[in-house]
Every structure is written in C-alpha cells, then in structure tokens.
Amino acid sequence: MSAFSNLASIASCSAQAATIDEERMDAIRGLTDQDVIDRRARGEGNDAELQTSRSVGQIVRGNFVTPFNIILFLLGVALIFMGQISAALTSSGVLLLNVVVGTFQQLRAKRKLDQIALLTRPKIAVVRNGAECSVDPAELVKGDILVVQTGDQAVVDGALLDGQLEMDESLLTGETDHIEKRAGDRVLSGSLVVSGKAYVEAQEVGASSFANKLTASARQFRTVETPVQREVNLLVRVMMLIAVIFIAMLLITSYIYDVPAVRTTQLAVVIMGLIPVDLFLMITIAYAMGAVRIADKGALAQQSSAIEALSAVTVLCTDKTGTLTANRIRYHGVHPLNGATQAELERMLGSFAASAASGNKTSEAIAAGLTGEELEAADEVPFSSARKWSALAFDGGPMPGVYVLGATEMLAPYLADSESFDAQIRAWSDEGLRVLLFARNADVSTLHDTQGVPALPLLTPLGLISFTDELRPGVQETIAAFQAADIELKVISGDNPGTVAALARQAGMPADLRTVSGTDLAQMSPAEFAEAA
Incomplete structure (x- = not known):
C-alpha cells in the first residue's frame, strides 16, 4: 500500500474523529499519523494476504510430473517408436485422464480453502491522535488502540488496556462458554464480544495473528503417499525393470540370430504389455469416484488420493x-447439603440464575428448569472457562451474602469439607451427568479484592446440581x-x-x-x- 493511500486513510480517520472521554485522554491517546506511516513501512500492518500454499501453476505442474505419469509417458513414447499408435494413445489417454482428474480436484479444493476465513471485515473503531475514528481492518498497525464493544469481532491479537469484556471464542476453540476479559488479559483475533466495552492494544497483526495462523494452517497443502500408491509404485518399477531386461535380451538375441525387425517389434510390444496401464486407469477412476461421493457429504479432499488414505484410518x-453431544444441557436435579431442603435449594438456585446479568448455558438450563425471583446483585463475577465458576453477591434481601456456582474441583480450596459429597459426585458422574456445586457465604457481599480481581471467601456448600448433556x-x-x-x-x-x-x-x-x-x-x-x- 502506498504512502499516499496511508495518508488518505489517516486523513479520513481524523475527519471522522470523535473525542474520547476526557478522563481517558491522558492514558489512551493512540498512535499519531506519523506512527502509523512508520509502522506500516516496517511491515507491521494488518494487510496479510492468506492463500493456499500452492499456486494454480504449481498444481498443474505437480499433476503432470508424478511417478505414474512419467511411467505412462515413457511407455507411450516407446510404443510410438514401435509403431503401436493405438496402444500409445491408450497410454496417453490414461495419462491425460490422470492429469485432468487430479488437477480438477486440487483446483476445486484450492478454491474452497481460499474461501475459508475466520475474520469478517467491517470498519474498526480505533484511537489515533487522541480521537476515536473508524478504519478498514487492513489499515490497522501494530500498537493501534482498538475500541471494541458488544457485537464486534476482534480482528487482531492484543492486550486489554481498559474496560471489561465477555468473549465468545467458540470459532477458535469450539467451546461455547463465554470468557471474561479484564485489563491485562489477552484478546484473540476471531473471538466475538458478547458484552462490554474496552480498549485493546494491537500486538499481533496480519499473518502473525492467531486467527490468520489458524486459517493458514487449515489452508496448508500436505501430501502423503498412500499405501496403494506405494505398492503400485513398487510394482510398476519392478515390472518396468523386468520389461527393460527382457527387451535388452530380445534385442541381443535378435541381433545374434538375425530375427526380422517386424518379429522383434511384435515381441517387444508383448513385453511392454507387462506394464499394468489398466491399473493406473482403475486407480484414477476409483479416486475420482471417491472424491465425488465424499464431496456430496460436505467433506473436502485436497487431493484424490486422500480418499484412500481415509480408508486406512485406524x-x-x-x-x-x-x-x-448437541452442545445443549438440561437441568437434572439437586442433592441438598448441610441441612438445606430441596425446595429451599431449588428456590435459591432459581433466583441465582434469574438474577445473573451475564448468562451462559448453565444458567439458561437452570432458568428453564426452575423458577426464581430476579434480585438486584451488589456484585457479580461472570462465568469464565479459566475459573469454571460464576458468583453473585447480594446486599440484604431474601438471599444476603455471596452465592457461587461452579466446578467442585475449582471451589474445593474455599470449602471446609468436600469429602462428604464425593460419593454423590462419583455416582452422578458414572451416570454421565455434569455436576456443579452451589455454595454461599452469608456474611460478605463483595466478590472482588481492592485491586478489582475476583476473590472468593470461605464457602459453605448448599448442594450439588446435576445436568444432562444431550447426545x-x-x-x-x-x-x-x-x-x-x-x-x-x-x-x-x-x-x-x-x-x-x-x-x-x-x-x-x-x-x-x-x-x-x-x-x-x-x-x-x-x-x-x-x-x-
């Protein structure tokens, strides 16, 4: 990209600028126009072009120059010298069919792979010269301060500077639980902002970002020789060697005994018939049919031989x-602890789910299975896949104190005794149920320390909660x-x-x-x- 287009983008950014909150001006001013130009000149722009590892020309050449095709070509040339035009055409026809099928399959795979993208390309809010403006993702550079909020997709990797986000990283990890991000946490490109607003400093841009590395890996072309290819290559080499030896013996014998040239040619053609041309044709057709069938089921084969490799999977x-599972869970039941009744436990659990501002699959399953009163929480820690628990704090009302729902192994350090319910956990786990612990501390009403970091007090278990995963x-x-x-x-x-x-x-x-x-x-x-x- 030229310096002129860079300047044009910067000028447009400045023209659209909206002043940042005064209290953040000193801490978050972003890059200057000159910073952007300098960093782009150093190759720190977010304008990577991701393609498959092979060009169209490489694919065509790669399908022409294969062990199969070299043998077929040499065989065709030899047959032409012997005057066997029809046999030479058969050999050449198999060669061309092999090239056409292989090239078509790999070009189709390349087109599909080039369409793979984890990142969308809407305008991005960014801070430059102390003002907020919108730029195309390709105009971002390393060190830019991005403004991300609910509904946005992170287009670069970065560190969260200020604010709080709840992220969905399912595109990257497959896990659908939302993850809380605070100042200092890493934000990965490709993740989606479910809630919140924050300033994020771009650290990995272009091809070095997580999403682009993942995309490049998916597009990478790999070739592995299959068992059938290895065996056929060996067979053909052996038969070629035998044919060459026999033809050499034939030529020597014909010279010594003055055998007519016509008779010698006829015998040579018979010997050349040892090379299994029809075997190449059968393999090519079988691979092509397999690729078509698997494509009908929504799978993508980068090369036709992958069909045979798939059949060798053990x-x-x-x-x-x-x-x-279907990525859905249902509330199953409760096991009260420490004197709590089932009705009381279900009432508190229902109110906990109804009062959470940041829901997840677990709270949605509870809300669908239990009724509860929506209460105003004094403090909240959303669920995080790193912590594996969520918590609410209530200042007075029918449920005063801190209430926590999470994995038993993660809450164990905050419990006085966990052995009393280990047997129930094992029993439910053996049934295929997901088990969480519901606990509280009625004497405190805060969930963060003086630095704003989530912190739990000592907890008293109220009960075990079980959920079923839908197959x-x-x-x-x-x-x-x-x-x-x-x-x-x-x-x-x-x-x-x-x-x-x-x-x-x-x-x-x-x-x-x-x-x-x-x-x-x-x-x-x-x-x-x-x-x-």
Missing part, C-alpha cells in the same frame, strides 16, 4: 462438546459404523473424566474404555504417554 480423536442425533449410529470398520475412537475433553466416559458409553463406545485425566497425562513418561495414546 484411530480417530474427537472432542465431546458439539461432536458427541447429538445420529451419534450412536455413527460410532457403531466406526466400530464396524475397526476404527478406534478416543475422546479428548476438558470435562470430568468420569462424566465424559459415561457419555461416551451412552453414545455406544465400549463399557471398559480407559479414562486418563489431565493430571495423569502431566505425570506420564514419554513411553507411558505413547502407550496411553
């Missing part, structure tokens, strides 16, 4: 959320098909191992499957890890 790793429609039939094909399935999940194992059994996986926790993996030696994998 182990398939999958996650739980959205794959085994994805058709998952049992799919797993049965994999098992019939002798493909071993491995589930990788961040949830409780017992819960994941129970869900996997419900989906049709073997009853004696082995579970390995993250703690176990961290303690394994390389040999133990290889055996577990």
